[in-house]
Structure formats: structure tokens, C-alpha cells
Amino acid sequence: MTTIKEVARRAGVSVTTVSRVLNHRGYISSEMYQKVGQAMKELNYRPNELARSLLRQSSRLIGVLVPIIDNPFFGEVVSQLIRVATARGYKIILYCSGSDPSSSAQDYVNMLEANQVDGIILCLNTREIDEKLDRRLPVVSFERYRLETLPTVSCDNRQGGELAARELLRCGCRHPVMAGLWDDPWMPAYERYTAFCDVMRAAGMPYGLVEAGECGRQADYARLARLVFERYPQTDGVFCTSDHVATYILQQAARTGRRIPQDVKVVGFNDNSLASMLNPPLTSVRQPLEKMCEAAVDLLIRQIQGEEVPQETVLPVTLHRRESTRIFPE
Amino acid sequence: MTTIKEVARRAGVSVTTVSRVLNHRGYISSEMYQKVGQAMKELNYRPNELARSLLRQSSRLIGVLVPIIDNPFFGEVVSQLIRVATARGYKIILYCSGSDPSSSAQDYVNMLEANQVDGIILCLNTREIDEKLDRRLPVVSFERYRLETLPTVSCDNRQGGELAARELLRCGCRHPVMAGLWDDPWMPAYERYTAFCDVMRAAGMPYGLVEAGECGRQADYARLARLVFERYPQTDGVFCTSDHVATYILQQAARTGRRIPQDVKVVGFNDNSLASMLNPPLTSVRQPLEKMCEAAVDLLIRQIQGEEVPQETVLPVTLHRRESTRIFPE
DNA sequence: TTGTAAGCGTTATCAA
DNA sequence: TTGATAACGCTTACAA
Numbered sequence: 001m002t003t004i005k006e007v008a009r010r011a012g013v014s015v016t017t018v019s020r021v022l023n024h025r026g027y028i029s030s031e032m033y034q035k036v037g038q039a040m041k042e043l044n045y046r047p048n049e050l051a052r053s054l055l056r057q058s059s060r061l062i063g064v065l066v067p068i069i070d071n072p073f074f075g076e077v078v079s080q081l082i083r084v085a086t087a088r089g090y091k092i093i094l095y096c097s098g099s100d101p102s103s104s105a106q107d108y109v110n111m112l113e114a115n116q117v118d119g120i121i122l123c124l125n126t127r128e129i130d131e132k133l134d135r136r137l138p139v140v141s142f143e144r145y146r147l148e149t150l151p152t153v154s155c156d157n158r159q160g161g162e163l164a165a166r167e168l169l170r171c172g173c174r175h176p177v178m179a180g181l182w183d184d185p186w187m188p189a190y191e192r193y194t195a196f197c198d199v200m201r202a203a204g205m206p207y208g209l210v211e212a213g214e215c216g217r218q219a220d221y222a223r224l225a226r227l228v229f230e231r232y233p234q235t236d237g238v239f240c241t242s243d244h245v246a247t248y249i250l251q252q253a254a255r256t257g258r259r260i261p262q263d264v265k266v267v268g269f270n271d272n273s274l275a276s277m278l279n280p281p282l283t284s285v286r287q288p289l290e291k292m293c294e295a296a297v298d299l300l301i302r303q304i305q306g307e308e309v310p311q312e313t314v315l316p317v318t319l320h321r322r323e324s325t326r327i328f329p330e
Numbered sequence: 331m332t333t334i335k336e337v338a339r340r341a342g343v344s345v346t347t348v349s350r351v352l353n354h355r356g357y358i359s360s361e362m363y364q365k366v367g368q369a370m371k372e373l374n375y376r377p378n379e380l381a382r383s384l385l386r387q388s389s390r391l392i393g394v395l396v397p398i399i400d401n402p403f404f405g406e407v408v409s410q411l412i413r414v415a416t417a418r419g420y421k422i423i424l425y426c427s428g429s430d431p432s433s434s435a436q437d438y439v440n441m442l443e444a445n446q447v448d449g450i451i452l453c454l455n456t457r458e459i460d461e462k463l464d465r466r467l468p469v470v471s472f473e474r475y476r477l478e479t480l481p482t483v484s485c486d487n488r489q490g491g492e493l494a495a496r497e498l499l500r501c502g503c504r505h506p507v508m509a510g511l512w513d514d515p516w517m518p519a520y521e522r523y524t525a526f527c528d529v530m531r532a533a534g535m536p537y538g539l540v541e542a543g544e545c546g547r548q549a550d551y552a553r554l555a556r557l558v559f560e561r562y563p564q565t566d567g568v569f570c571t572s573d574h575v576a577t578y579i580l581q582q583a584a585r586t587g588r589r590i591p592q593d594v595k596v597v598g599f600n601d602n603s604l605a606s607m608l609n610p611p612l613t614s615v616r617q618p619l620e621k622m623c624e625a626a627v628d629l630l631i632r633q634i635q636g637e638e639v640p641q642e643t644v645l646p647v648t649l650h651r652r653e654s655t656r657i658f659p660e
Numbered sequence: 661t662t663g664t665a666a667g668c669g670t671t672a673t674c675a676a
Numbered sequence: 677t678t679g680a681t682a683a684c685g686c687t688t689a690c691a692a
């Protein structure tokens with residue numbers, strides 16, 4: 001690695017001058033500028049960010065903690081976070097708790113702090129981590145709920161639940177069922193659930209519920225899907241807490257000879273790349289992931305710069321209609 | 331942030347002693363060990379990895395370059411790379427070229443080198459980057475082909491193409507078609523393509539080909555899928571270069587009233603989480619991603635440690651049969 | 661067995 | 677307008 005010293009020697013100047021050229025700071029004659037620039041180019045010099053970070057007491061590094069990543073939802077989240085962070089001059093160091101079951105939440109925080117991250121974006125469902133956090137470090141909680149102590153970015157899950165419920169009503173469903181995982185009130189899905197129930201109740205429409213928690217701790221969605229149609233054989237509309245859950249519902253419907261959308265309408269949640277790939281393409285509530293990630297990074301950077309930031313940032317969702325809720329003229 | 335000095339002051343010893351305790355190096359009395367350990371705990375001390383890296387001239391950081399990540403394939407690749415790297419004491423810094431179209435391949439390499447990564451894992455399809463690499467930095471190329479200069483890890487794409495072709499023959503297909511993207515001989519899909527053709531030719535079976543390159547540079551898979559059934563209306567078996575392409579084939583089949591697997595068999599490639607989620611579940615050639623990622627990290631670390639490593643590492647694939655190639659008794 | 665001091669590659673302060 | 681020098685937090689010869 002070429003260092004600033006070698007550049008200085010080559011250009012016949014002091015390291016200070018090189019540093020000035022590098023950072024466009026202070027007074028510099030254009031002659032120096034030339035000479036130093038030349039030397040930097042010849043040696044293919046790139047300043048050592050480690051050394052800079054050490055001095056600056058800031059690494060421009062954001063730690064991102066996700067449970068898994070080989071999943072369209074978190075995949076897109078990470079993708080967007082990288083995009084926004086990069087654009088703002090920050091790098092992302094990524095940890096994936098699911099990749100490494102031996103480590104505790106505490107271990108991750110330790111690793112991130114040891115690596116001098118300037119802040120952390122938490123996409124983790126665990127609450128255990130919250131107490132462990134060294135609160136001198138800025139943190140943003142992403143699409144998790146009501147962490148009294150942490151600034152949170154989420155989509156409007158209540159609105160999403162309402163949109164989904166109304167979509168099933170609009171399709172004329174008489175036996176709507178909600179299926180998925182919402183056993184923890186701290187999960188965003190919990191709001192989708194309460195909103196769904198509220199809309200159905202207000203409409204005087206009886207509804208069914210199948211919660212994945214009933215299917216063993218390791219949410220067994222295949223079992224969940226079977227349960228939906230066993231328990232509610234006459235159901236004609238299913239709202240799934242995620243597009244992922246919807247894939248199982250679509251498969252189980254096919255297996256039990258139900259046609260979608262003729263016999264059963266299905267609405268998902270997330271509207272990531274998966275939704276339009278399914279067969280039939282899935283109507284889904286779209287989370288504004290780009291905007292959510294922009295907000296998360298922005299909130300974090302503002303904290304890093306010492307600003308106060310709002311406790312809750314909630315962004316609106318929209319319904320994207322596809323084949324799975326097409327109404328058939330009868 | 332607590333520094334080593336504060337720990338030293340608190341314990342009433344020199345920083346050297348603290349450093350020794352920290353690294354379990356050199357001679358140390360158990361009394362010191364006690365005292366220092368105590369102080370570290372009280373101050374919740376964690377050594378600054380930035381400073382360590384600077385001194386050690388090695389950051390224990392691996393740069394990973396992927397085109398996109400919100401996609402089951404690269405999502406799983408990144409997930410596995412993180413798992414393996416973490417287990418071996420390395421961190422991952424992730425760049426995603428698709429997140430940031432304004433940057434060139436050169437920019438990424440610059441950023442990674444500036445951040446003092448110890449090595450780079452390239453999952454990028456671009457070849458342009460190869461010449462730009464500072465070849466003092468260890469690099470591994472992941473599932474890309476024949477980079478004469480770079481150690482490469484890939485799955486046995488030729489074997490995969492053969493397995494897929496034979497599966498269609500086994501199902502009794504008389505009008506097999508291969509569909510997808512393989513216009514660049516440097517892409518792994520190109521080997522799948524030549525292998526497919528070889529098997530079909532050897533079996534004396536005429537076959538069709540639809541290449542996504544024909545559908546505009548921005549591979550329009552929806553258009554590709556339409557083309558498959560327009561050009562080969564009587565096709566009864568399609569091999570797709572990826573599971574992603576297969577999703578479009580499945581949708582288009584449904585739209586044109588073809589039943590799968592009764593009328594048309596479909597075989598994909600990758601066998602990531604998507605394959606089993608589709609409707610119907612997709613028969614696919616499974617890439618051993620865990621093993622490939624282990625090999626990639628291992629090869630990189632061995633290079634970092636100054637070892638010579640083999641030029642090519644090729645891992646075997648397997649066929650996973652699912653509903654999309656079920657044979658119906660007729 | 662412990663401590664002093666130099667140095668990793670930068671930037672900031674101050675003097676020239 | 678430029679250059680010495682100290683400092684960031686850590687490890688490691690070398691000295692004590």
C-alpha cells in the first residue's frame with residue numbers, strides 16, 4: 001500500500017502538503033497542487049480510511065443487524081440501506097444473526113462497537129438486544145414496534161391491515177380469514193392483525209384467524225396453510241401477514257382444488273419481488289421500502305451529528321392489485 | 331469510548347500490561363490478570379478494532395461485491411458468505427453495484443481498497459472490473475467463468491445442464507426448449523446451455539432455444555416467456571437457466587392454458603428458496619451454495635495468508651425433483 | 661514480570 | 677504558502 005509519506009517523498013513536499021491537496025483544505029499553490037496530484041496518480045495512491053477514521057474518531061460505518069438475508073424482504077431492505085448509505089458517504093457492515101446461531105445479540109453489539117460503527121440500524125425482532133445497547137451509540141429501529149427508547153421507522157401497518165380487509169370485502173368475500181404470524185405485540189404484523197379485525201367487526205362480517213404460533217415455534221407455514229383450509233373449508237378470502245405466507249396458501253389452494261381468484265381471493269403483505277412472481281400474481285400491500293430506508297439512514301446520520309430526532313416515523317402503504325383478487329363476472 | 335489508557339489508569343498499571351492481558355501474550359502474574367480484568371469489566375472496555383487493524387496492517391475485512399441482493403440467489407450467497415467469514419474471524423463489507431448505478435466498477439474497487447479490505451470476493455458479472463484490480467490484493471471470483479487470472483469458485487454448470495436435459499428426456503418430452511440468458515460465454519449459464527444442447531443432440535432429439543438477449547438488453551423475462559410458447563407452441567418441456575426465469579414460464583403457461591406438469595414439464599436452475607415456493611413447486615438443479623461459499627472464503631483467506639491456491643474449484647450439483655416434472659400415468 | 665517508547669497512516673495545530 | 681510535530685488507540689521491541 002502506498003502511503004502519504006511516499007507520495008510526499010515523490011513530490012518532494014511534506015506530508016502536510018499532500019494531506020492538504022487530498023482534502024482541498026488550507027492554502028495551496030497551484031504548482032504544488034499539480035506536483036502532488038501527479039505523484040498521487042503515478043503511485044496510484046488511496047488514503048487509508050482506517051487511519052482517517054482513527055483520527056477523526058468516526059468510521060463512517062453503519063452497522064446493520066438483520067435476522068436473515070436470503071429472503072426478498074430483508075434482501076431488499078439491505079439493498080436499499082446500502083444504496084442510501086453509500087450515497088451519503090457511509091459504508092455498511094452487515095451482520096446476520098441467523099447465519100450464526102451461536103452468537104447472542106450481545107455479541108453482535110460488541111462486534112459492532114469494537115469496529116467503531118458510528119451507529120446501528122436494527123432490523124431484528126429480538127427485544128433482548130435493546131437493553132444491551134450502549135446507549136451512547138445512535139440506533140434506529142427498523143419496522144419493529146414501540147421501542148419506547150429507540151427512534152423507530154416503520155410503515156403504517158394499521159393502514160395496511162385495513163386496506164387488505166377492505167379489499168376482501170370489496171371482492172365480496174363472505175368468509176374472510178387472516179393467516180400468519182403475529183403472536184408478539186411488538187411485531188409489526190400485530191397491528192395488521194388488529195386493524196383487520198376492526199374492519200371486519202365494523203362491517204359486521206364474521207372472520208377466521210389462524211396464527212402460525214399454533215404451528216410450533218418454528219413457524220411451519222405449510223402446516224399453517226393446511227390448517228386454514230381445514231378449519232375454514234368454505235373460506236373465500238385470505239389475508240396473509242406476508243407474501244411469504246401467501247406462497248403457502250397459494251400452493252395449498254392448488255392442492256385442494258381451489259382456484260384463485262375464482263374460488264378464493266388472496267391478499268399478501270410486503271409486495272416485494274415475490275408478489276409478482278407467484279402464480280397467480282399476488283395482490284399485496286406495498287411497504288415503501290425505499291422511503292423507509294431513506295428515513296432510517298437519515299435519522300441515524302442526524303443522531304450521529306448530534307441532532308434530536310422524532311421518536312416515530314410512520315410511512316404510508318398502498319395496495320397493489322393483481323390477479324389474486326380479480327373479480328369474476330358471474 | 332473507553333480506551334486502553336483509561337483501563338491502565340484504573341488498574342494502576344501500564345498500557346502494555348493491559349495489552350498483554352487482552353491478547354494473552356507474554357508473561358503476566360495472575361494478580362495483574364485479575365486487576366486488569368476487573369478494570370476492563372468495570373469500564374465495559376472493548377478494544378478499538380480500527381487501531382488494531384492499522385497497526386496489524388490487516389483489517390480482517392472482506393469486501394464482497396454483488397450486482398444486486400434483493401434476489402434469492404445473491405441473498406443466499408451473501409448470507410452464507412457472512413456466516414463463513416464470521417466463523418473465521420472476518421467481517422464483511424458489502425457493496426451492491428445495482429444499488430448505485432452512478433458508480434463504476436473502478437469506484438467499488440477503490441472504496442474497498444481504501445477501506446483496507448484484506449481481500450475481495452467478486453460475484454459480479456462484469457469483466458471490466460478485472461483489469462482494474464490492484465493485483466496485490468487477494469481476490470476470488472464467485473460463480474463466474476474462466477477468469478484466467480483469478481481463482482474461481484463455481485458449481486459444475488455443465489453437469490447441471492446435463493442433468494436438466496436428461497430430466498426432460500426422462501419425462502418423455504418430445505419438444506424440449508431451453509429458455510433464459512446465456513449470451514455471454516463468460517457467464518455460468520453458457521455452460522448450462524452447451525451441455526443441454528450436447529445431451530439433446532446425442533439423444534437425437536430436436537430442441538428449441540429462446541435467448542433473453544433477443545428481448546432487449548434489459549432481459550425482459552415476461553417477453554421471453556411469451557416468445558417461448560409463441561415460437562414453440564407444441565413444447566412439452568422447458569429448461570430455464572434460472573429459477574427466476576422459471577417463474578415467468580410458469581405464469582405464462584397458466585395464462586395460455588397449459589397445465590404443469592401435465593402438458594409441460596419445467597426444470598429450473600439454482601434451487602434456492604424460490605423453487606419450492608412456486609406453484610407448482612419447481613424441479614431444479616441445486617447449486618451447493620454453502621459449500622461454494624465456504625470454498626470461496628477459504629480460498630481467499632489462504633491467499634491472504636500468502637498461500638498459493640488452485641485456479642479453479644468446481645463443486646457438483648444435484649437435481650431436486652418436485653411437482654413440475656411429475657410424470658402422469660396416462 | 662512489568663514499563664517505556666516507537667510507530668501504524670492520517671490530520672490539526674502552530675510556527676516559519 | 678508550506679512544514680514539523682503531536683495525536684488518534686493500539687501492539688511490540690527493548691529496557692529495567
